[in-house]
Amino acid sequence: MDIPPHRHNRMEDAQGIAFGGVMAAFGAMLLGSAGLITGQLAGLALLISNASGYGFGPVYLALSLPFYGFGYRRLGAGFLIRTVLAVLLMVATSMALPRLIGFEHLHPGAAAVLAGFVSGAALLALFRHRTSLGGIGAVALDVQDRFGIRAGWVQMGFDAALFAAAFALMPWQMVLWSALGAAVLNLVIAINHRRDRYIV
Numbered sequence: 180m181d182i183p184p185h186r187h188n189r190m191e192d193a194q195g196i197a198f199g200g201v202m203a204a205f206g207a208m209l210l211g212s213a214g215l216i217t218g219q220l221a222g223l224a225l226l227i228s229n230a231s232g233y234g235f236g237p238v239y240l241a242l243s244l245p246f247y248g249f250g251y252r253r254l255g256a257g258f259l260i261r262t263v264l265a266v267l268l269m270v271a272t273s274m275a276l277p278r279l280i281g282f283e284h285l286h287p288g289a290a291a292v293l294a295g296f297v298s299g300a301a302l303l304a305l306f307r308h309r310t311s312l313g314g315i316g317a318v319a320l321d322v323q324d325r326f327g328i329r330a331g332w333v334q335m336g337f338d339a340a341l342f343a344a345a346f347a348l349m350p351w352q353m354v355l356w357s358a359l360g361a362a363v364l365n366l367v368i369a370i371n372h373r374r375d376r377y378i379v
Contacts, residue, residue, distance in 0.1 A: 187307075187308055191308070192261070192308045192309075192310075195304045195305070195307060195308035195310070196261060196264060196265050196268070196304075196305065196308055196310055197268065198301070198304045199265055199301045199302065199303075199304040199305035199308070199310065199312075200264075200265045200266075200267075200268030200269040200272060200301075200305075201268065201269075201272050201301075202297050202298070202300055202301035202304070203221075203265075203269045203298060203301040203302070203305075203312060204236070204268075204269045204270075204272035204273040204276060205272075205276065205297055205301075206294040206295075206297040206298030206301060207221060207224075207225065207235050207239075207269075207273055207294075207298075208235075208273060208276045208277070208280070209285070209290045209293055209294040209297065210225055210290060210291070210294045210357070210360065211225055211228060211229065211235050212282050212285050212290065213285050213286075213287045213290035213291070213353075213356070214229060214287070214349070214353050215287055215290060215291055215294070215353055215356055215357040215360060216229070216341070216342075216345055216349070216354075216357045217294070217295075217298070217357060217360055217361045217364065218334075218337075218338040218341065218342075218361040218364075218365075219314055219315050219334065219337070219338065219341075220239065220242055220243060220246070220312075220313070220314035220315055221239065221298075221312070221314070222338070222341050222342075222345075222357075222361070223242060223341055224238045224239035224242055226341065226344065226345055226348065226349075227242075229348075229349070230348055234273065234274060235273050236269070236270035236271070236272075236273035236274045237270065237274075239266070239269070239270060239273075240266065240267075240270045243266055243312070243313040243314060246313045246314055246315070246318060247259055247262070247263065247313060257309070258309055258310070258311075261308070261309065261310040262310055262311050262312065262313050264310075265305055265310050265311070265312055266312055266313055269312060287352075287353060287356040288356055288359065290356075290360070291356045291357065291359045291360030291363070292359065292360065292363050294360050294363075294364075295359075295360045295361070295362070295363025295364040295366075295367065296363060296364075296367060298364050299363070299364045299365075299366075299367025299368055299371070300367065302364075302368060303367070303368065303371055315333070315334055315337050318333070338361070342354060342357070342358065345357065
């Protein structure tokens with residue numbers, strides 16, 4: 180007997196978006212506090228933040244603005260509104276957290292793994308409530324539609340360029356720890372985000 184798909188109500192969407200936005204900010208704080216980055220747009224924002232001294236949240240917000248049109252075109256106004264709310268919550272939380280939490284000692288390996296788990300859980304929550312944090316994914320899908328280049332290759336190309344730039348700006352050990360964190364995050368998403376269960 181087939182069970183009809185369950186649609187989240189607005190309260191469930193709100194808590195899922197709140198959890199995702201806050202945990203994404205905490206994951207970014209773990210990485211930033213250890214001097215690490217990650218992949219995709221968040222990684223670029225962390226790289227710029229680490230190099231310039233500007234906060235992660237405002238940098239991410241500025242970088243994400245050009246990508247909202249892609250999300251709207253592919254997934255509609257509802258997805259865009261939820262995504263903007265999630266990003267604003269993440270940015271606000273990332274600006275508040277340094278006043279609330281500090282680390283006397285944070286090993287980069289621990290930061291990488293913990294951030295991978297935390298950020299993976301954050302993204303899963305957002306995906307399951309038809310939301311994202313914007314960024315490269317929507318562009319990759321658009322490039323795939325227009326030019327036939329697979330979205331996964333586009334995202335991998337972006338991350339390859341990002342980590343190549345990181346090697347020029349960061350100690351190589353920190354880049355390798357960053358790569359570990361990105362791998363943990365991607366593993367969490369790959370194992371737990373099943374399109375036959377949840378669809379963005």
